[in-house]
Amino acid sequence: MTSTEQTLSAPRTQAGPGDRRRWFALAIVMAAAFMDLVDVTIVNIAIPSIQRDAGASVGQIQWITAGYALAFAAGLITGGRLGDIHGRRRLFLLGIAGFTLASALCGFAANPEMLVAARILQGGMAAMMVPQVLSIVHATFPAHERGKVFGLFGAIVGLGAVSGPLLGALLTEWNLFGLEWRPIFLINLPVGVVAFLLGRRFITESRAPKALKLDLVGVALVTLGLLMLLYPLTRGRELGWPVWGYVSMAGALGVFAALVAYERRKTARDGSPLVELSLFRVKSFAAGIAVQTVFGVALGIFFLVWTLYLQYGLGWSPLRAGLTGVPFSLSVSTAAGMSVQKLVPRFGRKVLQAGALVMGVGVLLYIWEAHRYGLSIAPWQMALPLVVMGTGMGLIVAPLTDAVLSEVPREHAGSASGLINTVQQMGNALGLGLVSVVFFEVIGDRLTRAQVGPAFVHAFQHALWWVAGVMGVIFLLMSALPKRPAQHVEGAAAEAAAVESALVG
Secondary structure, eight states, X not given: OHHHHHHHHSOOOOOOTTOTHHHHHHHHHHHHHXXXXXXXXHHHHHHHHHHHHHXXXXXXXXXXXXXXXXXXXXXXXXXHHHHHHHOHHHHHHHHHHHHHHHHHHHHTOSXXXXXXXXXXHHHHHHHHHHHHHHHHHHHHSOHHHHHHXXXXXXXXXXXXXXXXXXXHHHHHHHTGGGOTTTHHHHTHHHHHHHHHHHHHHHOOOOOOTXXXXXXXXXXXXXXXXXXXXXXXXXXXXXXXXXXXXXXXXXXXXXXXXXXXXXXXXXXXXXXXXXXXXXXXXXXXXXXXXXXXXXXXHHHHHHHHHHHHIIIIISOOOHHHHHHHTHHHHHHHHHHXXXXXXXXXXXXXXXHHHHHXXXXXXXXXXXXXXXXXXXXXXXXXXXXXXXXXXXXHHHHHHHHHHHHHHTTSOGGGHHHHHHXXXXXXXXXXHHHHHHHIIIIIHHHXXXXXXXXXXXXXXXXXXXXXXXXXXXXHHHHHHGGGSOSSOOOOSSSHHHHHHHHHHHHHO
16 A cells, blocks of 8 residues: 555664564554454354344345445555554554444444444444554564564464354354344454554554645545445345436446546646556556456455355355355465465466466356255365365465566555555455346345245356356456566565455455
């Protein structure tokens, strides 16, 4: 993000090697990053429980997840710049306080509308908190210690991916104090309060010496364009696909065109646009942005319909569904480590393309097994396609950011990494919106109890065909990435961007 770019060149007032305060600061920001990671993955597994208990509609279910992703995406770059201007410690504390408050509002939501609003607020607060994490690390630790720190962050990312669904399943299954799904949000309260209090004491304040100005008009145009596109997608089926929905989606294209025109003028006027348009002249970056966006769409579709398939279609408990996903999470973490350390240095871009193909094969294998075994499929029978899919995803997610950034000028590395993370979240929100089209549209209305299971199984297979098609598009787009990512002088920018991408992905 922008804050990453600024801190790479900014003078630092780092703690000395014997000062243990920096390790307390690291533990605090890692706890916050873990809380955000878990919160992204914990919700999906509890969605059926939320719908049953709160009476949420299909559109509201989508917005419980898509609203968070949209607010997160829209605020990421601005959150980074606010930290550069007003201080990373200050914005981190504000973000974690707001995230904790939003978590409480989610946990005590009186109706689905309040829950959706609280989730949007939670995503906005995460956009203030998360960009400061790596900036604080850069401002606190000397270069020779950052490799160890990034390794710890990688472990946290892997732990978050595995523990989120399991924690969500356990909290939902236990039904603590009769609260149903609400503890998945309320668990953030003690973590957030402790992190806030300790952060005030142990995190040192830092700012960028020449921070870019805010581009609030750019943020407003991005958010408006996405809302005009996503709202009709999520509500269209329930409302009978009204004409205004098509007009709104077409108008979104005009808003994005206005964004491009405004950003050009903004660049010429003061050099602080939300989107650095000159980056798109770099072929590998433009292709990489497309890959990140489309990949986000695929993940947004898959994870939501997968949860609905397991719990509604097959009638599994949240715990059984959560345990079923463990092989996927473990294979992602394992393949990600191998791709960065051993495979990419030797084979370059081919590793990412192989990842797209492997993940596509896993999706096709899942379609075949879902068709063959139908409602009688067992968790162990899902293990093979999930491991194949997870392996493919791991080969992509870890080295992709470095490949996209490798031909970007160093002075734009922070802006470029922030844009990568933003479009990935936007793609995720778009994928969640498309679930209405690729999944719920296939199911139909007024099903009898006997029809629900087969209908959800069929819709799941239909949605996976879309995911397989998206993986084919990603494979083709990857041909524009550099054959071998360039090696950065310190390696810090690449490592930071890769970890940052994992944190917000």
